[in-house]
Amino acid sequence: xxxxxxxxxxxxxxxxxxxxxxxxxxxxxxxxxxxxGAILTQNTAWSNVEKAIINLKVHDMLDVSKxxxxxxxxxxxLIRPSGYYKQKAKxxxxxxxxxxxxxxxxxxxxxxxxxxxxxxxxxxxHGIGPETADSILLYALDKPVFVVDAYTKRISSRHGxxxxxxxxxxxxxxxxxxxxxxxxxxxxxxxxxxxxxxxxCRPKPRCTGCPLERFNAEGGAKCT
DNA sequence: GACCAGGCACATC
DNA sequence: GATGTGCATGGT
Numbered sequence: 001x002x003x004x005x006x007x008x009x010x011x012x013x014x015x016x017x018x019x020x021x022x023x024x025x026x027x028x029x030x031x032x033x034x035x036x037g038a039i040l041t042q043n044t045a046w047s048n049v050e051k052a053i054i055n056l057k058v059h060d061m062l063d064v065s066k067x068x069x070x071x072x073x074x075x076x077x078l079i080r081p082s083g084y085y086k087q088k089a090k091x092x093x094x095x096x097x098x099x100x101x102x103x104x105x106x107x108x109x110x111x112x113x114x115x116x117x118x119x120x121x122x123x124x125x126h127g128i129g130p131e132t133a134d135s136i137l138l139y140a141l142d143k144p145v146f147v148v149d150a151y152t153k154r155i156s157s158r159h160g161x162x163x164x165x166x167x168x169x170x171x172x173x174x175x176x177x178x179x180x181x182x183x184x185x186x187x188x189x190x191x192x193x194x195x196x197x198x199x200x201c202r203p204k205p206r207c208t209g210c211p212l213e214r215f216n217a218e219g220g221a222k223c224t
Numbered sequence: 225g226a227c228c229a230g231g232c233a234c235a236t237c
Numbered sequence: 238g239a240t241g242t243g244c245a246t247g248g249t
Contacts, residue, residue, distance in 0.1 A: 042231040048247055049230090083246040087232080129232050149230050167239095194230050203228070 005178040008161065012215050013185075016192035019211035025191035026139035031107045033062060034140040035099075038132045039091050040082040051081035064105045068096045091127025098125045111141045119145075130168045138190070144181035147190040148172045151197025158201065159212065 027046075028034040033053070040049045055078040056062045061070060076089035102121065103110040110118070115137070122133040130148070137143040148171045157164040162174050179185065200210035207213065 038230090041229090043229065043244090044231085044246075045229040045248070047229090048245095051247085081246060083229090084232090084244050085246080087244055091232085127232065131231065135230080147230085151230070190230085197230085 002178060005161070005174075008215075009175070009178050012159075012212060013179075013189055013192065015211045015215055016196050017188065020195050021192055022188055023191040023195060025187055026135075028139075031140040032064060032099075035095060035136050036062065036092065038135040038139070039088055039095060039127055040079060042084070042088070042132065044083050049082050052079040052085075055079065055081070064096055064099055067092065068100065088127070094126040095128070107140075115143055115145070118143075130172075134172075138183065138186055142183050144183050144186055146172055146175040146179065146186050148175070149190075149194065151201060152190070152193050154203075155193060155197055155201045155212070159215065 026034045026037065028037050036056070037049055037053060040052050053062070059078055061067055061075070061078060067075065072089050072093055075092060076085045079085050079088055079092070082088060098121075099105055099110070113121075118141075119133055119137060122128050122136060123130070128136070134145045134147045137145045138147055148168050152175075153162075153164075153166065153171050156162045156171065156174075157166065162171055166174070175189075179189065196211060200207050200212075
């Protein structure tokens with residue numbers, strides 16, 4: 001483990017936490033709601049996901065067996081505000097089947113499973129890719145997995161911490177290599193990155209006021 | 225009206 | 238294994 005990167009990443013965390021945190025993620029009342037939210041938020045603003053989840057709740061559809069019994073077209077209409085609604089309805093159905101088949105809808109049974117295997121099983125479900133799998137592992141199942149998203153890559157590459165060319169797994173390995181595996185820490189770290197990214201690290205950057213401005217100078221890299 | 229949002233599956237090379 | 242494309246709503 002590189003001491004320098006360890007220190008750098010903890011300092012970035014400290015700065016973001018001082019500015020915004022703690023954020024107490026994931027916004028959801030139950031592990032199942034977290035899993036559903038993880039699908040719905042794919043490439044979508046969370047405000048739109050909230051509308052879809054409210055629809056599900058109002059129709060008493062945030063329930064595994066009821067979701068299973070509901071026609072996919074009806075499910076799709078309920079989640080329409082979250083965008084890509086036909087695809088996401090199919091993905092939710094796949095998640096429901098998986099949760100029923102593998103765990104009998106028992107979240108504790110799922111939580112007891114070991115990491116490499118559990119992750120691979122999630123990745124085998126239609127609609128669950130690396131980020132969705134890791135979000136579920138960390139935020140619904142309390143596994144010490146560092147979640148990488150567009151903001152994670154953008155922020156860390158703009159600050160010169162990782163090369164822009166790093167893919168999901170290279171980025172994840174870097175963070176997990178330099179930050180001690182701790183569920184609460186990984187939880188808050190990812191939340192802070194997303195929050196900071198939303199505010200200050202958009203594709204067309206305007207980084208004034210970013211809590212990592214001081215970090216720029218110290219790290220020798222600019223958020224351009 | 226353009227751009228963006230807490231990706232993924234699938235086709236193609 | 239890397240790269241390109243379709244998917245869709247709602248806020249700024």
